[in-house]
Amino acid sequence: MVDLTVDLKNGLKLKNPVMTASGTFGYGEEYEDFFDISQLGGIVVKGTTGSHREGNPYPRMAETPHGMLNAVGLQNKGVDYFTQEIYPRIKDYNTNLLVNVSGSTVEEYEDVARKVNELENIPGIELNISCPNVKEGGMAFGTSCPSAVSVIHAVRKVYDKHIMVKLSPNVTNVAEIASAVEGEGADSVSLINTLLGMAIDAESRRPLLSTVTGGLSGPAVKPVALRMVWQVSQTIKIPVVGLGGIMTATDAIEFLLAGASAVQIGTANFIDPLVSVKVIKGIGDYCERHGINSVTELTGGMITD
Amino acid sequence: MKKYIDDFIVTGNKRINPEYVILTLQLHRELPDILPGQFAEVRVDNAPNTFLRRPISIHDVDFGMRQIKLLVQEIGEGTRVMGSLKEGDKLNLVYPLGNSFSDPETKEVLLVGGGCGVAPLLFLGRKLKENGITPRFLLGARDKDGLIALDEYEKVGEVNVTTEDGSMGTKGFVIHHPLMRTDKPAYDHIFTCGPEPMMKVVAKYAEKHGIKCEVSLENRMACGIGACLCCVTDTKDGNVCTCTDGPVFDSTYLKW
Numbered sequence: 001m002v003d004l005t006v007d008l009k010n011g012l013k014l015k016n017p018v019m020t021a022s023g024t025f026g027y028g029e030e031y032e033d034f035f036d037i038s039q040l041g042g043i044v045v046k047g048t049t050g051s052h053r054e055g056n057p058y059p060r061m062a063e064t065p066h067g068m069l070n071a072v073g074l075q076n077k078g079v080d081y082f083t084q085e086i087y088p089r090i091k092d093y094n095t096n097l098l099v100n101v102s103g104s105t106v107e108e109y110e111d112v113a114r115k116v117n118e119l120e121n122i123p124g125i126e127l128n129i130s131c132p133n134v135k136e137g138g139m140a141f142g143t144s145c146p147s148a149v150s151v152i153h154a155v156r157k158v159y160d161k162h163i164m165v166k167l168s169p170n171v172t173n174v175a176e177i178a179s180a181v182e183g184e185g186a187d188s189v190s191l192i193n194t195l196l197g198m199a200i201d202a203e204s205r206r207p208l209l210s211t212v213t214g215g216l217s218g219p220a221v222k223p224v225a226l227r228m229v230w231q232v233s234q235t236i237k238i239p240v241v242g243l244g245g246i247m248t249a250t251d252a253i254e255f256l257l258a259g260a261s262a263v264q265i266g267t268a269n270f271i272d273p274l275v276s277v278k279v280i281k282g283i284g285d286y287c288e289r290h291g292i293n294s295v296t297e298l299t300g301g302m303i304t305d
Numbered sequence: 306m307k308k309y310i311d312d313f314i315v316t317g318n319k320r321i322n323p324e325y326v327i328l329t330l331q332l333h334r335e336l337p338d339i340l341p342g343q344f345a346e347v348r349v350d351n352a353p354n355t356f357l358r359r360p361i362s363i364h365d366v367d368f369g370m371r372q373i374k375l376l377v378q379e380i381g382e383g384t385r386v387m388g389s390l391k392e393g394d395k396l397n398l399v400y401p402l403g404n405s406f407s408d409p410e411t412k413e414v415l416l417v418g419g420g421c422g423v424a425p426l427l428f429l430g431r432k433l434k435e436n437g438i439t440p441r442f443l444l445g446a447r448d449k450d451g452l453i454a455l456d457e458y459e460k461v462g463e464v465n466v467t468t469e470d471g472s473m474g475t476k477g478f479v480i481h482h483p484l485m486r487t488d489k490p491a492y493d494h495i496f497t498c499g500p501e502p503m504m505k506v507v508a509k510y511a512e513k514h515g516i517k518c519e520v521s522l523e524n525r526m527a528c529g530i531g532a533c534l535c536c537v538t539d540t541k542d543g544n545v546c547t548c549t550d551g552p553v554f555d556s557t558y559l560k561w
Binding site for chain 1: 307308309310348354355356357358399524525526527528529530531532533534535536537538539543544
C-alpha cells in the first residue's frame with residue numbers, strides 16, 4: 001500500500017498530493033454530483049475579497065490552442081458572505097479547504113485573512129498575489145519583492161494557520177519572489193497562476209476578451225510551469241505546490257519530480273470533472289509500479305546526471 | 306437536478322444542410338430527468354485544436370427509446386468534428402445542465418426561434434403539447450434551406466416561418482411576421498432562442514404588450530456548471546452565470 005499523504009506543515013496535512021485550484025472548482029458543491037469530493041487532498045475555493053466584486057464584463061473567456069484565457073476578475077460576494085453563507089454549507093467536507101485570499105490593498109488582504117482565521121475547519125489560506133485580471137492589487141503585489149513582502153508581512157501577523165502564497169509567472173525571476181515570500185514566514189508557495197496573454201478575432205479586429213488581456217491556463221502553459229516549479233524548489237526550503245496545465249497523473253508526477261510536494265488541478269476540471277480522482281489513482285499506480293512506498297519520495301526526484 | 310457524465314453512442318447523424326446536422330444519441334440505461342431549455346457540455350475527441358467542451362442545447366428527448374437529439378451548427382473545428390460523427394461513435398456528455406423554460410400559466414404561447422436557436426423549442430413544444438397546450442412556432446432563417454426539420458415541429462404544433470430572402474414564409478425577420486406586427490397579440494407568453502439581436506427585438510415587443518418573455522442565452526462558457534464564472538450575463542442582480550442561473554431568463558431580468 002502506497003502512502004499518499006503529504007505534510008505541508010503548519011497544520012496542512014493532505015491525504016494525497018492532489019488539490020483543486022482556485023477558480024476552477026467553485027466551492028466544491030458544483031462537483032458533488034460527480035464524485036465524493038472528500039477523496040481530494042484539498043480544495044482551494046474561489047478568490048475571496050473584502051467586499052463583493054462584480055468581476056469584469058462578458059466576454060471573459062477565450063479558447064486558445066491547448067488552453068484558455070480568462071478574465072473573470074475575482075467575481076465573488078466578499079468574505080462576510082463566505083463566512084456566513086458558504087462556509088456552513090461546506091465546512092464538513094472532510095478534505096482540506098483553503099480560501100484563496102485576494103485584495104486591492106494590504107489592508108484588504110489583512111481583513112480577509114483575519115476573518116478566515118476564525119473559521120475552525122479552514123486549515124489554511126492561499127494568498128493570491130498573482131491575479132492578472134484586476135486593475136488594482138492582485139498581480140501587482142506578486143511581481144516585485146517589496147510589495148510581495150508587504151502583503152505576507154501584514155497577513156502573517158493576523159493569520160496563524162497555514163499560509164500558501166500563489167506566485168505569478170509574469171515576472172523575470174520567480175525564485176527571487178519565492179525567497180522573499182519565504183523570508184516573511186510563508187508556509188508554502190503554489191505556482192503558477194495564469195500567464196498574461198491575449199487573443200484577437202482577425203475578422204472583426206476585436207479582442208476576444210472585454211479586458212483585452214487575460215490569464216492563460218491549460219496544457220499550453222505546462223512547460224513554463226514545470227520550469228518555474230523546478231527553479232523555485234531549488235531555491236527555497238518550504239514546500240512547493242505545482243500547478244499549470246495538469247491534465248493527467250503523468251503531468252502531476254512530472255511536477256512532483258520537478259520539486260513539488262503537492263499539485264493543484266485547475267482548467268482540466270472543466271473538461272473532465274472526474275480528473276482529480278483519476279490523477280490520485282494514477283499517482284498511486286505509478287508509485288506501485290516503481291516500488292515507491294511514499295509519494296513524498298517523488299518530490300524533487302528528477303534525475304539529471 | 307442531479308448532473309451526470311455519460312458516454313452516449315451515436316445512432317444517427319442526419320444532415321439537414323451544409324451547416325447543420327442532427328445527432329441522435331443513445332444511452333445504455335434509463336435517461337435521467339431532462340427539462341426543455343437544458344443543455345449538455347459535449348467533449349469532442351479527435352479535434353486537436355479544441356480543448357473545452359461544447360455547450361449544446363437539447364433538441365429533443367425520447368425517454369422511452371433512451372435517446373436525445375442535438376442540433377449541431379458547424380461553426381468551428383469542434384462542431385465540425387461533431388458533424389462528422391458516425392453511427393457507433395461515442396460522445397461524452399455532462400448533462401443535463403442549466404435551468405429550464407417555465408411552465409406557462411396560459412394556453413396561448415408563442416415559441417420564437419432563429420437559426421440554431423430553434424433547437425430547444427422542439428423539446429419545449431413537445432412538453433407543452435403533453436400538458437395540453439398547442440404550441441405556436443415562429444421560426445426564422447436566412448433562407449428556406451436554413452429552416453430545420455420543420456416536419457418535426459409540425460407534428461407538435463402550428464408552424465409559421467420567416468426567411469430573410471423570402472424563399473419561404475414571410476419575407477424578413479421573425480419580428481416582421483404578422484404574428485408580431487399586431488397590437489393585439491393572441492398569446493400571453495413568448496419563449497425565444499436565437500441570435501441576441503433577434504431576441505432583443507422579440508423581448509422589446511413582448512414588454513411593450515405586457516407579455517411574459519423568456520429568452521435562452523448562448524454565452525461562451527467553459528465549465529457549464531457554475532465553477533469558472535466565464536459565461537456571465539448582466540442582470541438586475543449583477544453578473545450571474547448563464548450556465549447555472551440560465552440559460553433561460555425572464556427578459557425583464559436582463560440588462561441588455
